Amino acid sequence: MSAERPTRESEPPLLRAAGLGKSFGPVEVLKDIALAVRRGRVHAIIGENGAGKSTLMKILAGHLAPSTGTLEIDGVPVALTGPVDAERRGIVLVHQEILLAPDLTVAQNLFLGRELRKGLVLDDRAMNARARQAILDLGVELDPNAVVRNLSIAQRQLVQIARALLVPHRVVIFDEPTASLTPIETEALLKVIGDIRTKGTAVLYISHRLPEVKAISDEVIVLRDGRLVAARAAGELQPADMARLMVGRDVTKLYPARQSVWTQEPVLEVRDFSVAGFVSNASFQLRKSEILGFAGLVGAGRTELMESVVGVRPGRGTVKLDGAPVHFADIRDSMRAGIVYLSEDRKGRGLLLGQILRVNVTLAALERFTHGLQIDRAQEREALDASIAEFDIRVPRRRMLAGELSGGNQQKLFLAKMMMLNPRIVIIDEPTRGIDIGTKQQIYNFVVSLTDRGCSVIVVSSEMPELIGICDRIVVMRSGCIVGDVSGRLMTEHEIVMMATGATSEEAALVAE
């Protein structure tokens, strides 16, 4: 396979894999992977959830040992003994999950395990200065003394990237670094990647965002079901081609064709709603059978507003359900009223990762499964089976832990869990974060099908195309305020970015490109 690719460079590749495979017990996750990573090139690795991307990255970064095949660095065969060994050889992995000490500051995290010292004591001043610069290099300003716990997920992600780039690196592996970043932050990160490439570093880049992949990579490597199905120059491929290679079928129609069915009748009215420190005087209406989008930059207060409306976070303001004032002191109150909220943080707030699927799927609606004193496990199992079928959750076995599912399947399980409550209003926060394109399509179809059943839906998302693709109307928030809403022909990325950033039309056009 490698013969097909251009081999202009006479030097051996920085990193070469041949016949690489990995099995967990009887399950073959990767099979016969061959690739060559070269100086100053960006190799994108794409594939659906469960295609084996993360496993491959973990092998290359020394976190996992391959079951078969060989790795070469500079043409010399090596067996990596662990991530430390890999890092010593210049291979750095930027994890998808946030792996920072939440109670330490930004600078302390950046230098954790490699603190700068002046004699016997820590040189905080030097570390703070270098930390500030390292973050600035990523195009963001962040107080090096800020405690990580108080940062947003996007900010933590940037700290993590800065930390990885601090060590001498020859190959940097990014595992979905932009999944929780806004367009502007993404832009900045892509620039950083461009910079380190120019300096001769090789980059392996995993992402679900295909336009992004197209924009920055030299080579696109496509994995499907643990096999390498294509490795082509990025110039030869359009995002639509990539999607087809990943899924193995045509996915040009990502968003379902849909006729708006919403009526003028408002089901949920929120007026002058404030959340201390996050949202001030927000007012909006959700109509029956409407899909209402919420756009805005990370930190605009969308999540906080929704959490507060459903009663999981304190807030102040008027909420009316079908015209009648209601007060949700607790999330149970809103659930009883038929409103469910799906958090953006499905691992931390959505599912019990350490528990089996059955326990997860019935958790929110356990009352329905209790007869007398006892939980009816047979009924629970039936419900799980029904959910697996309805949401097309891919489970190798029923009795697995929720944490063992891939991200897309976790999201489907999370949806199934909340749907057990038979809601009439569904609020979904970042419904497709970190999810492959095939699963996204399924989730969009599902969201749209909700309105056919008379449900009303609020979608909070940082991905503007998906909001535009499925929503009837989009409310835009900026710095804790609702700055307006768009619908119909005005629903364009350009318009939304302008409202969300307060930027001028020209600046917005640049970002939306």
Added chain:
Amino acid sequence: MWRNDAMAEAAASGTSRHRWSIDLDLKTVAPFVALGLLLLVGGLTNPNVIGIGNLLNVLTRSAFIAITAVGATFVISAGGLDLSVGAMMAFVASLMIMFMNSGVIADPAVMLAVAMIIAVSVGAVCGLINGLITTVGRIEPFIATLGTMGIFRGLTTWLSQGGAITLRSPDLQSLYRPAYFGSVLGAPVPIVAIFVAAGIGAFVLYRTRYGRHVIAVGSNEEVARYSGIPVNRVRTVTYVIQGLCVAMAVLLYVPRLGSTSATSGLLWELQAITAVVVGGTALRGGVGRIWGTICGAFILEIVGNIMLLSSFVSEYLIGAIQGAIIIVAMLVQRSLARRS
């Protein structure tokens, strides 16, 4: 008979017999395997160890810790901790004896019944206090129950004026005696009590909505909250259950000795926690194994018994051996977790 919930379920579903189910069972079965090995070693050093009489005797003596540890299984499964159980036991027992000594009710049977109700109520209230301090007061359970441990212990010392509180009425003594020394259908009452406590505990933890909520809260409090589970209530009730279990232990303890002092129930909390952990319940919460806990309590007792009967090791080292057991149990648990 000692079937763990997960095993029961694997057997019930019966659909999949892959390697994973064996792994899973390994974890739940581990404490019982350990007990089997201990009995084997014990039997080799001194055949008397595995005599039925000795085993029943050991099981009887494990009752206080076993029953207390059933409550601790709830607290720990929900991600909490209760260090006050030993002091609480002494406090509740002291109040119970003092009430019986007060002679406010003439009829011994009625007096005993009322005293028992008082003991159970005081235990529940003590647990409720622990629960409210940790949930409403938002104080780490370690600190909160360290505080109440001091308070219960101090109150007991004060009530006894540094000495002992002894049940005086011979009528009451003889009436109450069978509650520890008697037997039901040939089984000593304490053993019956263990199985009653564990049976109810297992039912509540594995079969009811409340039990599922306990596991959810211990697994991930945030997920539980976002799923509409009343986290604070669930947590608080685990401490009440712990208080009730302590009270049940008191009901067995008082007829046995008829006396309490400032040192009654000393270090029970550590033994109860050890029993829970040895039984396979995760200290970080989210996993609860009632029958494992009972097995853990039995292991603690049988180790002392083997040491006593074999005379290889000084019996004064029992504490050290029990300390070693908890560490070994954690190591074994972790290596099993890694395998699966």
